Amino acid sequence: MVHVVEEPTALLRELASFFVTKANEAIAAHGDFNVALSGGNSPKKLYELLASAELSSQVAWDKVNFFFGDERLLPADSPDSNALMVRKALFEPLQIPENQIFQVNTTLPPAQAAQDYAERIQAQFSSADAVFDLVLLGLGDDAHTASLFPGTSVLEEQAAGVKEVYLEQKQVYRITLTAPLINKAKAIAFLVYGASKATAVQQVLEGEKDTHTYPAQLIKGNVHWFLDKEAASLLKK
Numbered sequence: 001m002v003h004v005v006e007e008p009t010a011l012l013r014e015l016a017s018f019f020v021t022k023a024n025e026a027i028a029a030h031g032d033f034n035v036a037l038s039g040g041n042s043p044k045k046l047y048e049l050l051a052s053a054e055l056s057s058q059v060a061w062d063k064v065n066f067f068f069g070d071e072r073l074l075p076a077d078s079p080d081s082n083a084l085m086v087r088k089a090l091f092e093p094l095q096i097p098e099n100q101i102f103q104v105n106t107t108l109p110p111a112q113a114a115q116d117y118a119e120r121i122q123a124q125f126s127s128a129d130a131v132f133d134l135v136l137l138g139l140g141d142d143a144h145t146a147s148l149f150p151g152t153s154v155l156e157e158q159a160a161g162v163k164e165v166y167l168e169q170k171q172v173y174r175i176t177l178t179a180p181l182i183n184k185a186k187a188i189a190f191l192v193y194g195a196s197k198a199t200a201v202q203q204v205l206e207g208e209k210d211t212h213t214y215p216a217q218l219i220k221g222n223v224h225w226f227l228d229k230e231a232a233s234l235l236k237k
């Protein structure tokens with residue numbers, strides 16, 4: 001489902017409302033809410049909105065377990081750390097205790113960090129089947145999502161899990177949920193705004209099927225796209 005909202009502030013409010021609804025549905029159904037958060041720049045304001053006085057009272061935060069869809073393999077205090085961004089925008093204002101935060105151990109070597117994270121995710125889910133209630137995703141202007149980048153071998157992964165990805169250009173490792181693990185989620189929400197994303201949005205949603213070039217096409221299931229008018233501007237429908 002594609003939700004196009006005139007401008008970013010209203011878009012963030014609509015996604016925040018969706019997040020609250022999904023959280024309360026999950027908590028009512030099975031007593032907790034397991035959510036994988038996206039990183040980068042776009043979601044920072046969403047997290048700040050969720051932590052605001054207006055919205056923070058609408059969720060039983062003590063029932064929420066926070067995971068990450070991907071992470072840069074950098075020191076936890078690096079300005080490029082997704083976990084650090086979320087800690088400042090959401091966890092600290094809401095005083096989320098450490099036992100509800102499941103972040104990648106970036107002190108480990110790449111393959112070990114991926115394996116360790118996969119094990120910790122699996123251990124958190126009572127059923128043998130790790131299933132997130134919600135996965136939040138962004139979209140790069142190259143149509144990547146999480147750390148599923150064009151031309152990387154992780155795009156071929158058929159197993160639900162966690163993998164390390166080496167980005168030659170940036171000379172940095174990333175840790176990412178694989179597309180099959182993301183796709184098991186009960187709900188998936190993309191947050192994409194700004195004109196710079198319009199081409200990628202059109203390619204992913206209406207372009208030729210080519211998951212190697214447009215990795216976000218791998219994401220399937222109960223998928224909701226939250227787009228502002230600019231990001232949706234090239235869509236034909």
Ligand code: 6PG
Pocket residue numbers: 038039040041042043069070071072082137138139140144145146147
């Ligand atoms: C990351 C994200 C990544 C992000 C896109 C969009 O670690 O960077 O997980 O997939 O969502 O790159 O990033 P922006 O929101 O900064 O444009």
